[in-house]
Amino acid sequence: MTKEGHIYLIDDDESMRVSLSRMLRELGYLVEDYASARSFLEKSIPVSPAVILLDMQMPDMTGLELQETLLKLGRNTPIVFVSGESHPHQIVQSLKKGALDFLFKPFNLEELLKAVGDAIEFDRRQFKRISLEVQTKRDYESLTPREREVCSWLVKGLLNKDIALKLGTTDATIKVHKARVMEKMHVDSVQTLVKKYLESNLENHPLSK
Numbered sequence: 268m269t270k271e272g273h274i275y276l277i278d279d280d281e282s283m284r285v286s287l288s289r290m291l292r293e294l295g296y297l298v299e300d301y302a303s304a305r306s307f308l309e310k311s312i313p314v315s316p317a318v319i320l321l322d323m324q325m326p327d328m329t330g331l332e333l334q335e336t337l338l339k340l341g342r343n344t345p346i347v348f349v350s351g352e353s354h355p356h357q358i359v360q361s362l363k364k365g366a367l368d369f370l371f372k373p374f375n376l377e378e379l380l381k382a383v384g385d386a387i388e389f390d391r392r393q394f395k396r397i398s399l400e401v402q403t404k405r406d407y408e409s410l411t412p413r414e415r416e417v418c419s420w421l422v423k424g425l426l427n428k429d430i431a432l433k434l435g436t437t438d439a440t441i442k443v444h445k446a447r448v449m450e451k452m453h454v455d456s457v458q459t460l461v462k463k464y465l466e467s468n469l470e471n472h473p474l475s476k
Contacts, residue, residue, distance in 0.1 A: 272387035273317035276300040277307050277333070278349070279325045283372075287320070294380070304328035304336075313342055315394040318367075318386035323350035323357060331357055334364055343393065345386040349374070403467040406452050408474060414451070415474060417444040421457055422464045 274296050278284045281302065288300045301307040305327050319337075323330040330348055337344070348361055351372045358369050367389060368382040410418060413434075420430040427441045434441070454460045469475060 271316065271391075272296055272383075273314050274298045274383065275307060275311060275317065275319045275344070277304060277319065277325075277330075278322040279303060280322070290376075291383075296383070304330070304333035307333070308336065313344065315344070316387045316391040317344050318383055318390065319344050319346045320383070321346050321348050323348050323361070324352070329357075331361055331364075334361060334366065338364060345390050345393075347382045347386050400467045403452070403463050404469070404472065407467075407469050407472060409451050410448060414444055414448050417441060418448045418452070418460070418464070419470075419475065421445065421448065422461050 274291055276284060276288055276291070276298055278287070278300075279302055284300050284302065288298045291298045299311060301310070304321075304325055321330045321333065328336075330346075330350070334346055337346075346361070346366045347368045347370065348358075348366055349370050349372060361369065367386045370378060370382060407415070407418075416434060417430055420433060425433070427445060428438050431438045431441045449455065449460065452460055452463060454463060464470070
């Protein structure tokens with residue numbers, strides 16, 4: 268059985284790392300294992316969909332410290348913590364900072380696979396959303412300055428005649444601009460345009476200033 272997903276396993280316990288890696292690979296996952304957080308930072312390359320299985324207590328850098336470092340780097344791969352013992356504040360902090368789950372050793376295979384599967388699915392959706400946002404921003408950047416003005420007024424709910432009045436032009440001209448906006452933004456209705464505009468936060472795009 269082949270799984271779509273990548274697992275980064277970070278644990279300083281060699282026996283745990285070796286046995287867990289072998290088991291996950293046998294289940295069809297692609298697994299990279301690291302003996303330390305620093306090694307992971309130095310050698311790993313971000314891919315998606317993926318999950319980081321992360322030990323909390325490690326000598327060079329704790330799991331929580333690695334999580335904070337990844338957030339600063341803008342690396343959003345979901346994290347599932349795996350720990351023999353952790354202080355309550357570490358658990359709370361890790362979850363507040365976005366960890367998806369926290370498993371205590373020894374854990375059973377079923378709960379591990381559920382946590383891994385949920386995290387990979389979460390990352391798959393996250394990657395799709397980010398990809399759509401990037402494409403929407405590229406589409407928006409392809410608009411002319413006047414088309415961006417028309418787009419902004421359309422999103423605010425104005426009719427063609429009202430936009431024409433705002434921009435000091437004719438209704439017919441606005442119809443042409445609107446058609447070009449819809450084509451370049453790859454939408455077939457104003458409702459879809461509004462949805463894309465808001466989801467991609469185009470109001471705060473540098474070209475909207």
